[in-house]
Amino acid sequence: MKKTESSARPVGAFDSGVGGLTVVKAMREMLPDEDILYLGDFARLPYGNKSPDTIIRYSRENLAYLQGHSVKAVVVACNTASAHALSVLQKEADVPVIGVIAPGVEAALAASRNRRIGIIGTQGTIQSEAYQNLIRRSEPEAVITAVAAPLLASLVEEDWLSHPATKLILEEYLAPMKAARVDTVVLACTHYPLLKPLARELLGPDVVLVDSAQNAATALARQLESLGLKRHSQKETGQITICVTDLPSQFSRLAERFLGQKIGEIRRVTVS
Ligand code: DGL
Secondary structure, three states: OOHHHHHOOOEEEEEOOOOOHHHHHHHHHHOOOOOEEEEEOHHHOOOOOOOHHHHHHHHHHHHHHHHHOOOOEEEEOOHHHHHHHHHHHHHHOOOOEEOOHHHHHHHHHHHOOOOEEEEEEOHHHHHHOHHHHHHHHHOOOOEEEEEEOOOHHHHHHOOOOOOHHHHHHHHHHHHHHHHOOOOEEEEEOOOHHHHHHHHHHHHOOOOEEEEHHHHHHHHHHHHHHHOOOOOOOOOOOOOEEEEEOOOOOOHHHHHHHHHOOOOOOEEEOOOO
16 A cells, blocks of 8 residues: 555554543644544453453454554553553554553653652553563662552543542552652553542642653654654544444543543444
8 A cells, every 4th residue: 555545544542441532632632634543442441450361352352443444553542451462462463553651651751850750550550560660671770659549440431530539539549659759650541631630639739740641642643754654734634533332321521521622423333
C-alpha cells in the first residue's frame, strides 16, 4: 500500500472501559486530522484484577478487532494491558503498537526533582512492576512508592468523581506517598485523570501529577511522523468512532466527560 493510502487509515486505541478516552482526547488535540477508532471492552471490565494470561488474551483479541478495521497504528490506552501485553502485541502486530507506560515514566523522570516518585495504578499494573523497572533502569537510586488502588477505576466508571467516599478512599491510597514525601505521582491508570482535582486537593499544589494520556499521544505523533503515516491537511477534523463490547447505562454522559466533546453513534461489537 502506498504511504498516502496508509496515512488515511484510522488510528486504533483500546481500553477496558471509558478510561482510554482520556488518551483519545489527548490524541485528538495533538493529531486533529486523524480518524480514531476506539474500542472499550466493557463486557470484560475490569482488567486491573485479572491475571497476565487473561489480559494478554483480551489484548490480542482487541488488537485483532482493530487490525480487522485496517488501523495504521494501535495505542494500548490501558496501563494494565500495556503492563502485561505490550511486548506480545508489538511482536505480533502488523502495525506499530504504542503503550502508555514508557511515555509516563519519561514524563515522571522529567518532572521529579527529589527522585521520590509515587505510582498509583491497578493491582495488575503495580504487581507487574513495569513502571518500577523502567524508572529504575534510568534512575537506580529513585525511591518509589507504588500503591495498588483496586477500587478507583470502578468509582470513576460510576462517575463518583467528587463523592465523599471516593475522597476517603483516595486519601487512604495516597497516604503512603505523602509519608514518603514524593514530589511526583504517576496516575498509572487511564481512568485516573478524572480524579486529578481530588488528588490535587489531597496532595497539595507542589506534587506533580503525571498522567499517561498526553505523553502517549506525543509518542504516537512521533511514531506516525517517523514512519510517514501522519495524516495531513484534511479539510475537516478526523472522526472519532467509538465501539464497545457492552454498553453501560451511563456510558454516553461519562464518555463525553472523558473526551471533552459530544460523541456520536456508539457501536456495540463482539471481539472474541
Ligand atoms: N484503564 C485501565 C488501566 O489503565 C484500568 C481499569 C480496569 O481495571 O479495567 O489500567
